[in-house]
Amino acid sequence: QSLTIAECLDRHLTYKLHGDEERDRLPRNISARAKKYLIDALGASAVEDLPVEELTRLDANKFRDTLLERMKPNSVVRVMNVVSAALTFVITEDDLKFRNVFQKMVVKGAGASKADRLPLSKDDIYELNKVFDAPDDIAALWATLRDTGARLSEIVYLAVGDVSLQDKSVAIRPNSLRGSL
Numbered sequence: 001q002s003l004t005i006a007e008c009l010d011r012h013l014t015y016k017l018h019g020d021e022e023r024d025r026l027p028r029n030i031s032a033r034a035k036k037y038l039i040d041a042l043g044a045s046a047v048e049d050l051p052v053e054e055l056t057r058l059d060a061n062k063f064r065d066t067l068l069e070r071m072k073p074n075s076v077v078r079v080m081n082v083v084s085a086a087l088t089f090v091i092t093e094d095d096l097k098f099r100n101v102f103q104k105m106v107v108k109g110a111g112a113s114k115a116d117r118l119p120l121s122k123d124d125i126y127e128l129n130k131v132f133d134a135p136d137d138i139a140a141l142w143a144t145l146r147d148t149g150a151r152l153s154e155i156v157y158l159a160v161g162d163v164s165l166q167d168k169s170v171a172i173r174p175n176s177l178r179g180s181l
Contacts, residue, residue, distance in 0.1 A: 002051030003090060005083070009035050011093075012086035023177070034082045041066035052087065053098040060101045073109035080105050119149065144170070154178065 003011075013031040017024045038047045041063040046055070063083070067076040084102040091100060120128070125146060132142055144155050150172055157178040162171050 002053060003094075004048055004050060005038060005046075005052045005055060005087065006035055006048045008052055008090045009083070009086045012089045015089065030082055031086075034079055034086075037067060037079055038063060038083065052090075053096070055101050057101045060105060063102075064105055064107060068107070073107045074111070076107050077105075077110045080107065120146075148172075 009031050013027060016027045035047065042055075042059055046059065060080075064076060064080060067079055071079075080102060084100055084105070087100045087102055090096065091098070128142075128146075132139070134142065141152075141155055144150070144158075145152060148155070148170060150170075154172045157175065158170065158172070159175050159177070162173065162175070163169075164171070
């Protein structure tokens, strides 16, 4: 029995779930978003009815090009990787004999350049501080991001044990929410 790309995404998601609603929210959202983007690009019947082995590289290219109309190249790569990983998972697990048309897609403009993710300048921080108005918990996140240079994902998942009031320091290390760094 043939699977659809939607079923491949669902099976891959089931494999990735931990059984913890909080931890499972992100993979569920990522999978749902990828499915929605596929439907937007290829149509519901191609995603929900067409056997996945009948999808072509032209379909994958259309998907990529539709994504490029709405998001930056690096975001396109992330979405494409989700779809490719789901398809590779099913091909491998079921020992299927067709190629993954979403694998090794070329996305023009993707990748980091020297100008990407430069630190904020002192002037940038000064201007942001002047206009930053948020509830205390969000303001604390901003202050921590600003003062440590850590990424948002590292700060959002800080645990009580990561903060030392005695040393006035924050230790960002893997924990059950953050995983690896």
